[in-house]
Amino acid sequence: MASLDQVSIAILLGAVLVMAGILSSLLALRFGAPLLLVFLFIGMLAGDSGPGQVRFDDVRSTYLVGSVALALILFDGGLRTRFQSIRAVLAPSMVLATIGVLLTALITAPIAKYVLDLNWTEALLVGAVVASTDAAAVFLLVHAQGLRLRPRVGATLEAESGTNDPFAVFLTLMLVELISIGESSALHVVLEFTRELVLGTIVGVVGGRLVVLALNRVALPQGLHAPFVATAALVVFGVAQIAHASGFLAVYLAGIIVGNRPTRAHNSVVTFLDAATWLAQIVMFVLLGLLVSPQRLVSSIVPAVIVAFALMLLARPIAVFLCLAPFRFNWREKLFIAWTGLRGAVAIFLASIPMLVGLSKAYLYFDVAFVVVIISLLLQGWTLAPAARRLHVALPRSDRGPRRVELDLPGQLEQQLVGYSVRSKSLYFRRGLIPSWSKPTLVIRDQRILSPAEADPVAPGDYIYLLAPPQKAEALDRFFVDMQPSLEPDPHLLGDFMVSGEHTLGELAEIYGVAVGDEQAKLTLADYFDIHLDHAPKEGATLELDSIVLVARSIGGGRVNVVGLRLPEEEEEPAALTRMASLKRKLSDIWASVAGI
Structure with a gap:
């Protein structure tokens, strides 16, 4: 019977240890790896040199x-x-x-x-x-x-x-x-x-x-x-x-x-x-x-x-x-x-x-x-x-990622359901932005399941589920965290041919003559990066916009706040220089009007 009691005690101690390990995961995010040292010392205390007197070799x-x-x-x-x-x-x-x-x-x-x-x-x-x-x-x-x-x-x-x-x-x-x-x-x-x-x-x-x-x-x-x-x-x-x-x-x-x-x-x-x-x-x-x-x-x-x-x-x-x-x-x-x-x-x-x-x-x-x-x-x-x-x-990190729910869809591997709680200060709620590769599918509000059309407009506190490729699911997080205040770029950067990320594609199209659809004309350059990048924007990220290339030059609050413009290389040099000078003047005028200079 004594041996059976020892087995029972071992089971009890093992279960308690596993439970402590599960609960310790709550502290792990705060204290990190040094928390593991606690379990190292627990082993020492349980050993034959500690009060536990467990002989283990x-x-x-x-x-x-x-x-x-x-x-x-x-x-x-x-x-x-x-x-x-x-x-x-x-x-x-x-x-x-x-x-x-x-x-x-x-x-x-x-x-x-x-x-x-x-x-x-x-x-x-x-x-x-x-x-x-x-x-x-x-x-x-x-x-x-x-x-x-x-x-x-x-x-x-x-x-x-x-x-x-x-x-x-x-x-x-x-x-x-x-x-x-x-x-x-x-x-x-x-x-x-x-x-x-x-x-x-x-x-x-x-x-x-x-x-x-x-x-x-x-x-x-x-x-x-x-x-x-x-x-x-x-x-x-x-x-x-x-x-x-x-x-x-x-x-x-x-x-x-x-x-x-x-x-x-x-x-x-x-x-x-x-x-x-x-x-x-x-x-x-x-x-x-x-x-x-x-x-x-x-x-x-x-x-x-x-x-x-x-x-x-x-x-x-x-x-x-x-x-x-x-x-x-x-x-x-x-x-x-x-x-x-x-x-x-x-x-x-x-x-x-x-x-x-x-x-x-x-x-x-x-x-x-x-x-x-x-x-x-x-x-x-x-x-x-x-x-x-x-x-x-x-x-x-300026913020913790939102709580993301991911559900696999049987029968295929290309898409999964990704769910978020809609926050009042999120990029999705404030701007209605969502990447082109994701598709809102259903909204849960007050215990009711609604289609996106039935739920329009989405309100804070709703839960929205989107279809997205599994490998890109994490990239959706930035649309559902609270937006950080964007930093105002230095006007002197205009001399290096850069503009604020808050200018719209329509303004850029009017100046440079690039082709932009009516539905995109009201998007800001920062919005354009958010929608078309598969990941959070980083310095140096590039996107094509008709004949020019947009380059992310500065990031603030998780968004692009300064954008560089790379002109097409195939233009003849004199024409290109003339066009660049004209563009620079017009950009300066826009910046002055926006900044109130």
């Missing part, structure tokens, strides 16, 4: 749980990665994910050798264990602290943190093998790396395509799509590992393939994996906390702190600046990328590999990784937002 189970958790986290990261957004930064990201990890390990190794009294191979293993950034920690903190990173910086961090784990795992395994066997060769390492890279890529791409095919061809019961995809991700990971390929690279690539193809139940899959990865991280942190011994930490705490600060202040910045030197990043962007190299559960997971194979100093690697993770999440984690603002690589 099952490294094999910890490695199993860590592998599953990391596979799901990487798959979820790939699922959210838009290939178009990272295509331009693939080169710097891959350099950071490979050469950057190696450089970080090599620079950390001498410090680890002298402060921990290790030989060179053991010191390099310490560097390899803590060399990779943690994708889940990085982006949980970015979203939690309300940061909107500059596109190039955000995409680089996204691609690097998602792809550096496979190389860190490979480097760790190679060093563990070298310490265990005692001999290796450069040729062996290169062949092993090539095999894992090539086979991992093949398994990931093929596996991702098969998952897409199964999702779209197999008629699964409602609600089973998300568990199917999560299980399929683990199948891809397992197949790659059995084939001695990089399972972590394979599962990340499979996520990218699935995330960038039209599939059924895409939104429910993403929501499910969000919850699954959050709970997986919690379970992993608790188990890792159970393995930690505070008494053992006492002897290595000072050297471990030195390694942590050397990693953050020396190894990572040097590696980032060297790797990004050939690419067009300014020093502020490089410094922020260097500071955002957070260490998380991945480092502690890698440190469990030496324990699993029984290396002589295995617990030392684990304790050092534990201290590095705590310092990284506390110091870098809570200073991420101030660093981003001070370095001018990100701005705080």
Whole structure:
């Protein structure tokens, strides 16, 4: 009976832990990755050195749980990665994910050798264990602290943190093998790396395509799509590992393939994996906390702190600046990328590999990784937002996205229903604007379902549902958040041939002679960008308007408030100059009349 009671207590404690994890997601958006440290300390308190007195030394189970958790986290990261957004930064990201990890390990190794009294191979293993950034920690903190990173910086961090784990795992395994066997060769390492890279890529791409095919061809019961995809991700990971390929690279690539193809139940899959990865991280942190011994930490705490600060202040910045030197990043962007190299559960997971194979100093690697993770999440984690603002690589979000409801439509993959609550200050209500690729379908008002014609005019508090392509659903958000006051552009910008985004297409047509339909003549230039762009407007975005090109030059409140005009290049030069001068005078007259000059 006593054993049955122990099982019941284990079930109770496990259920309470899962419930705490679910409720903690409410705090995660406010406190971010450091909140995970609470579960790490819960594990320590529950362990045999804490009041819980639970004796836990099952490294094999910890490695199993860590592998599953990391596979799901990487798959979820790939699922959210838009290939178009990272295509331009693939080169710097891959350099950071490979050469950057190696450089970080090599620079950390001498410090680890002298402060921990290790030989060179053991010191390099310490560097390899803590060399990779943690994708889940990085982006949980970015979203939690309300940061909107500059596109190039955000995409680089996204691609690097998602792809550096496979190389860190490979480097760790190679060093563990070298310490265990005692001999290796450069040729062996290169062949092993090539095999894992090539086979991992093949398994990931093929596996991702098969998952897409199964999702779209197999008629699964409602609600089973998300568990199917999560299980399929683990199948891809397992197949790659059995084939001695990089399972972590394979599962990340499979996520990218699935995330960038039209599939059924895409939104429910993403929501499910969000919850699954959050709970997986919690379970992993608790188990890792159970393995930690505070008494053992006492002897290595000072050297471990030195390694942590050397990693953050020396190894990572040097590696980032060297790797990004050939690419067009300014020093502020490089410094922020260097500071955002957070260490998380991945480092502690890698440190469990030496324990699993029984290396002589295995617990030392684990304790050092534990201290590095705590310092990284506390110091870098809570200073991420101030660093981003001070370095001018990100701005705080001016508003949270509206609550969006997405419903899949059976029988096709091209459209889905996207629902919003109509706000009185929203762009949709104020201007009646909606993208050309979306179509209002129904309106819910006072518990009644109305067609758009019956509900016209739509009132604040209504719920409107629109048909939109799944990949563009998020782009609708900006039409249903409160409009920010637009910034008035500098009149001196007219000298550079730019105009206010509040001028109408009709005014532009009258000046320049471009063809504009009657229904579009009253649209402002800012409205034109909102309607025809598939995403929130960014500086440099362009749209054609008959024979000229409109260029977004300044963004304020989420809208284009200064527009540049690019004239047709095929005009004869004298005529073009005459026309430009005339246009500039007329634009100045319009600006003067509008601004009251």
